[in-house]
Amino acid sequence: MLGSYDSAVELIGETFLTPITTVAIPAGRLDPAFFVLSTGVAGEFVQKFVNYKRRLAIVGDISAQVAASDALRDWIYESNRRSDLWFVTDLAQLEERLAGLAD
Numbered sequence: 001m002l003g004s005y006d007s008a009v010e011l012i013g014e015t016f017l018t019p020i021t022t023v024a025i026p027a028g029r030l031d032p033a034f035f036v037l038s039t040g041v042a043g044e045f046v047q048k049f050v051n052y053k054r055r056l057a058i059v060g061d062i063s064a065q066v067a068a069s070d071a072l073r074d075w076i077y078e079s080n081r082r083s084d085l086w087f088v089t090d091l092a093q094l095e096e097r098l099a100g101l102a103d
Contacts, residue, residue, distance in 0.1 A: 003031030003041045008048035015054060023049065024094060027060030035065040037072055050084050057086045057094050 002011070002025060011023055033041040049056040066073045079085040083101070088094045 001031040002029050003034040003045050005044055005048065008045045012048060012052045012054055016052070021053070022055040022057055022094075022098065024057040024059050024091070027058050027062050030058065035062065035069070035072055037069065037075060042075075046085055055084055055086070057088055057097075059088055059091060059094060061089060062087065 002008075011025075015023060031041060033039045034045065035042070037043070046056060062076075066076065076087045080087060086094070086097055088097060
């Protein structure tokens with residue numbers, strides 16, 4: 001499971017000396033605490049990616065988690081309006097978002 005400070009640093013480290021700017025993580029790989037904003041897990045994890053200028057994309061169906069939390073729904077909405085953190089349903093949607101950056 002991913003979601004800790006250490007797992008964020010490890011993923012970033014794997015991309016550090018590469019031209020990779022976007023890291024896509026399947027939603028199922030994230031620690032369930034990631035989706036409970038009051039735990040602080042998501043904030044700590046995402047902040048590492050922002051600090052190291054890596055875009056983070058969470059890929060997959062998280063409708064159950066969103067249905068359980070208005071705060072999560074709002075955070076996802078705001079995140080998807082920016083360019084450093086996206087929540088997408090599948091890789092096709094991610095590719096579409098990335099292609100939009102080239103415009």
